[in-house]
Amino acid sequence: MPDISVRNFAGAIHSPNPFWLASAPPTNCGEQIMRAFDAGWGGAVWKTIGEPVTNVSSRYSATDWNGQRIMGFNNIELISDRSVDTNLSEMAEVKKRYPRHAVIASLMVESKRETWHEIVARAEDAGADGLELNFGCPHGMSERGMGSAVGQVPEYTEMITAWVKEKARTPVLVKLTPNISDIRSVARAAKRGGADGLSAINTINSITGIDLDTFVPRPNVDGKSSHGGYCGPAVRPIALNMVQQIMSDPGSNLPLSGIGGIGSWRDAAEFFLLGCGTVQVCTAVMHYGYRIVEDMAEGLENWMRSKGFNTIEDFRGLSLPRVTEWKHLNLNYKIVAHINEQKCIGCDLCHIACWDGAHQCIHLDRVSGPVNGPVEVHTIPAVREAESRASIAVTPVTRKERAAERGPYPTPLERIPRVDETECVGCNLCSLVCPVDQCITMVRVDTGLAPETWDERSRGAACAAEPKP
Amino acid sequence: MNTPTLPEDPQLRDRFNELKPPLAAQAAVIESDRCLNCFDAPCTAACPTHIDVPGFIKRIASGNLRGSALRILDANILGSSCARVCPVNVLCEGACVMHRHNRQPIQIGLLQRHAMDAFYASGETLSTAAVAQRPVRVACIGGGPASLACAAELLRKGAAATIIERRALPGGLNTYGVAEYKLRASDSLREVEMIRRMGVSFRFGVSVDSAAALGALETEFDYIFLGVGLGAMQRLGIPGEDMEGVMNALELISSYKTGRIRELHGTVVVVGAGNTAIDAANAACRLGADTVYLLYRRGESDIPAFEFEYEHAKHEGVQFLWRRQPLSVRSDAHGRLLLDTVQMRLVNNSLLPIPDSQYTIECDLLVPAIGQSPLAQLIQELRGVEVHEGRIVAELATGRTGNARYYAAGDCVNGGREVVDAVAGGRRAALAILKAAEAAHA
Numbered sequence: 001m002p003d004i005s006v007r008n009f010a011g012a013i014h015s016p017n018p019f020w021l022a023s024a025p026p027t028n029c030g031e032q033i034m035r036a037f038d039a040g041w042g043g044a045v046w047k048t049i050g051e052p053v054t055n056v057s058s059r060y061s062a063t064d065w066n067g068q069r070i071m072g073f074n075n076i077e078l079i080s081d082r083s084v085d086t087n088l089s090e091m092a093e094v095k096k097r098y099p100r101h102a103v104i105a106s107l108m109v110e111s112k113r114e115t116w117h118e119i120v121a122r123a124e125d126a127g128a129d130g131l132e133l134n135f136g137c138p139h140g141m142s143e144r145g146m147g148s149a150v151g152q153v154p155e156y157t158e159m160i161t162a163w164v165k166e167k168a169r170t171p172v173l174v175k176l177t178p179n180i181s182d183i184r185s186v187a188r189a190a191k192r193g194g195a196d197g198l199s200a201i202n203t204i205n206s207i208t209g210i211d212l213d214t215f216v217p218r219p220n221v222d223g224k225s226s227h228g229g230y231c232g233p234a235v236r237p238i239a240l241n242m243v244q245q246i247m248s249d250p251g252s253n254l255p256l257s258g259i260g261g262i263g264s265w266r267d268a269a270e271f272f273l274l275g276c277g278t279v280q281v282c283t284a285v286m287h288y289g290y291r292i293v294e295d296m297a298e299g300l301e302n303w304m305r306s307k308g309f310n311t312i313e314d315f316r317g318l319s320l321p322r323v324t325e326w327k328h329l330n331l332n333y334k335i336v337a338h339i340n341e342q343k344c345i346g347c348d349l350c351h352i353a354c355w356d357g358a359h360q361c362i363h364l365d366r367v368s369g370p371v372n373g374p375v376e377v378h379t380i381p382a383v384r385e386a387e388s389r390a391s392i393a394v395t396p397v398t399r400k401e402r403a404a405e406r407g408p409y410p411t412p413l414e415r416i417p418r419v420d421e422t423e424c425v426g427c428n429l430c431s432l433v434c435p436v437d438q439c440i441t442m443v444r445v446d447t448g449l450a451p452e453t454w455d456e457r458s459r460g461a462a463c464a465a466e467p468k469p
Numbered sequence: 470m471n472t473p474t475l476p477e478d479p480q481l482r483d484r485f486n487e488l489k490p491p492l493a494a495q496a497a498v499i500e501s502d503r504c505l506n507c508f509d510a511p512c513t514a515a516c517p518t519h520i521d522v523p524g525f526i527k528r529i530a531s532g533n534l535r536g537s538a539l540r541i542l543d544a545n546i547l548g549s550s551c552a553r554v555c556p557v558n559v560l561c562e563g564a565c566v567m568h569r570h571n572r573q574p575i576q577i578g579l580l581q582r583h584a585m586d587a588f589y590a591s592g593e594t595l596s597t598a599a600v601a602q603r604p605v606r607v608a609c610i611g612g613g614p615a616s617l618a619c620a621a622e623l624l625r626k627g628a629a630a631t632i633i634e635r636r637a638l639p640g641g642l643n644t645y646g647v648a649e650y651k652l653r654a655s656d657s658l659r660e661v662e663m664i665r666r667m668g669v670s671f672r673f674g675v676s677v678d679s680a681a682a683l684g685a686l687e688t689e690f691d692y693i694f695l696g697v698g699l700g701a702m703q704r705l706g707i708p709g710e711d712m713e714g715v716m717n718a719l720e721l722i723s724s725y726k727t728g729r730i731r732e733l734h735g736t737v738v739v740v741g742a743g744n745t746a747i748d749a750a751n752a753a754c755r756l757g758a759d760t761v762y763l764l765y766r767r768g769e770s771d772i773p774a775f776e777f778e779y780e781h782a783k784h785e786g787v788q789f790l791w792r793r794q795p796l797s798v799r800s801d802a803h804g805r806l807l808l809d810t811v812q813m814r815l816v817n818n819s820l821l822p823i824p825d826s827q828y829t830i831e832c833d834l835l836v837p838a839i840g841q842s843p844l845a846q847l848i849q850e851l852r853g854v855e856v857h858e859g860r861i862v863a864e865l866a867t868g869r870t871g872n873a874r875y876y877a878a879g880d881c882v883n884g885g886r887e888v889v890d891a892v893a894g895g896r897r898a899a900l901a902i903l904k905a906a907e908a909a910h911a
Contacts, residue, residue, distance in 0.1 A: 346507075347507040348507055348509060364509075388513070388519075392517075392865055393519070394517055395556065395890050397885075397887070402559055415511065
């Protein structure tokens with residue numbers, strides 16, 4: 001069985017698996033964290049400790065999509081509302097009972113050197129395996145000069161990281177805010193300040209929605225709302241991009257704990273493939289509870305086994321070389337859509353998507369005879385719909401009328417679309433809208449041309465333009 | 470004047486509790502979200518009225534219930550009753566691409582009902598075009614679905630329509646002939662009342678049964694639409710069928726729906742195996758009959774009823790007697806009916822009685838349900854309107870008959886299909902009448 005334990009993350013943090021709970025409500029207190037460890041979590045970043053706050057009610061809101069709850073999640077909760085003493089004494093208890101698990105103290109205090117020194121010492125005395133500096137909280141705390149107010153200014157990030165490093169004996173992770181135009185500027189500052197690792201991303205500034213009866217955005221706090229921090233499945237692509245940016249930048253890259261919309265082993269594997277050493281989860285646990293970690297661990301192990309990976313290090317960062325700038329992509333690579341007639345169910349979503357949203361090359365002309373060429377030579381979708389509305393349909397009442405005619409395919413031929421490969425640009429749209437797995441596949445077409453990137457082509461042009469000696 | 474109504478009958482409600490209860494609001498949204506929103510959707514094409522099914526379903530998903538209902542009513546003014554009575558398995562839901570995807574089709578009928586119920590709960594009436602200064606005046610004979618659809622469409626386009634109904638209540642078979650567990654008479658009347666509020670005029674208890682009556686209509690109206698349905702049910706043609714205790718299926722159904730029959734006892738025999746026979750047999754079960762037999766002269770694989778109707782009847786407790794032909798009806802000393810029958814068999818494609826297989830069934834009620842014969846009487850009065858095999862001959866696309874002032878649709882033309890077919894035909898006729906009127910004025 002593959003070994004998914006984590007050794008020496010950011011220098012000295014160990015955990016039985018790479019799945020940590022992010023600093024958030026699921027890690028509010030020792031009792032919760034111990035239950036989480038019992039459920040199978042490898043580590044926990046304690047809900048940010050600092051001068052206790054007063055929270056508001058309500059605190060959360062979500063974006064639902066197409067019947068699915070919590071595509072995105074938003075909160076306006078602040079850091080821990082419990083005293084530093086309470087949090088740290090519970091932390092000591094947790095470490096005593098769960099010495100093999102990673103307990104990371106997330107910290108946020110006012111921007112004074114002595115204050116940081118003091119909290120660092122106290123957290124480490126309580127037994128923290130590492131520290132995470134919360135420079136990312138985008139709401140409330142930032143108004144008081146903390147959280148993302150620090151994380152958005154590279155100089156502050158570097159300065160406070162350096163203060164913490166003066167005192168810390170355990171690894172120091174800096175948690176980055178995505179609410180900045182280039183996350184690398186702060187990642188580099190943290191690295192310059194001496195950070196041992198990074199956590200990314202924190203939540204994204206958001207307003208999730210507005211109540212159309214009261215006109216108050218959500219979450220509603222006595223008739224008003226405030227922007228919150230967005231997380232959950234919706235932010236994963238944004239997080240992945242930022243993780244890639246950090247890990248591909250020599251000035252930024254440090255051991256990275258990936259955060260952002262992770263809810264399954266598949267999500268986690270993607271973060272590892274882009275170079276993360278651990279991952280942190282919050283929203284999925286807030287939605288379904290600690291139990292989701294079971295499948296995350298099992299699924300990752302089974303996937304690793306099928307790929308022949310023994311440890312996470314075996315595949316960590318494998319996808320990084322596969323991300324490049326657009327100008328280095330092969331312009332002579334061509335694919336076209338292929339529709340599997342046996343699998344097609346005849347919804348014709350690819351047809352309308354191609355016509356209205358792409359390049360007008362998927363047609364319903366299998367019965368009338370294929371016609372290749374530009375838009376002008378085809379029947380437009382509106383005409384086709386009007387024709388079918390004008391047709392006369394009757395209820396099949398007799399047995400003979402009800403006996404369905406069976407053609408060569410499960411779907412009537414007139415409803416199976418056809419791809420005009422002479423016009424198809426290989427954009428993928430049809431395969432993305434098709435509800436049937438593996439019905440529309442993108443098939444490579446040999447252009448007979450050698451690979452050539454835009455970079456090469458434009459440099460070639462530049463060379464040609466140079467006067468010959 | 471409001472549309473006449475029927476008194477509430479809790480016992481009827483109780484006995485004929487709905488076959489398909491409505492969807493809860495959230496269930497409707499979840500189901501709506503399942504819809505793939507097909508392009509040129511097969512469900513829409515399969516619907517005789519071509520309701521924009523994905524269009525109304527996605528409006529439910531977005532919470533635009535009013536828009537959803539209006540979308541339905543645009544195509545089908547009887548969207549509420551069709552949602553309840555349509556054989557969706559062979560229409561929209563039968564065409565759903567989900568059969569080839571994740572097997573369960575979208576529950577289009579229930580979703581349509583959800584949108585329509587919300588519309589009726591709102592009490593809203595459809596807006597109509599202002600009636601023109603000199604409107605096209607149309608008389609719609611018969612108050613069933615075809616006429617209602619024709620009249621409503623005429624009103625929506627600025628014409629004037631009057632429905633002439635021989636019975637006390639409007640709605641035709643929707644009110645009198647559909648099993649109560651599918652469509653309550655009160656829901657049918659609610660739908661008619663909405664059409665009345667749109668501006669359609671009604672005359673109840675008026676039979677058009679003479680040349681004079683017809684002449685008067687011709688004087689008063691520009692066009693006459695025939696939505697007269699089918700006439701009396703065909704007779705069994707056996708001795709004793711006029712005896713007390715013999716009542717045809719439609720009569721049984723209309724009687725219990727209007728409260729004239731509230732309970733049955735003993736043994737009921739239904740003759741025939743069409744959808745109406747099944748409705749009657751199920752009704753007999755629910756009305757308290759101890760044993761209900763359905764007698765059919767052919768075999769199980771030949772029954773004309775829809776598959777789901779047959780399955781339903783088995784669940785209701787109807788017992789089927791295959792290949793059995795009624796010979797005569799007698800009554801015994803205690804007033805019970807004695808139905809003499811004979812077993813049939815198929816020989817070279819023709820049904821022949823098996824010798825010495827006579828068998829007498831004792832019963833309390835005999836219900837012939839072997840198809841309806843057209844109301845030929847009235848038709849004969851109509852000049853230039855061709856009648857073929859008991860059906861009015863009219864163009865499918867326009868409802869136009871051989872006489873340019875007469876249009877027809879519904880059961881009297883198609884020989885008895887579904888409500889949705891009648892609505893589609895009525896609407897097509899209305900549009901054709903308007904087109905003809907415009908051409909005549911020009």
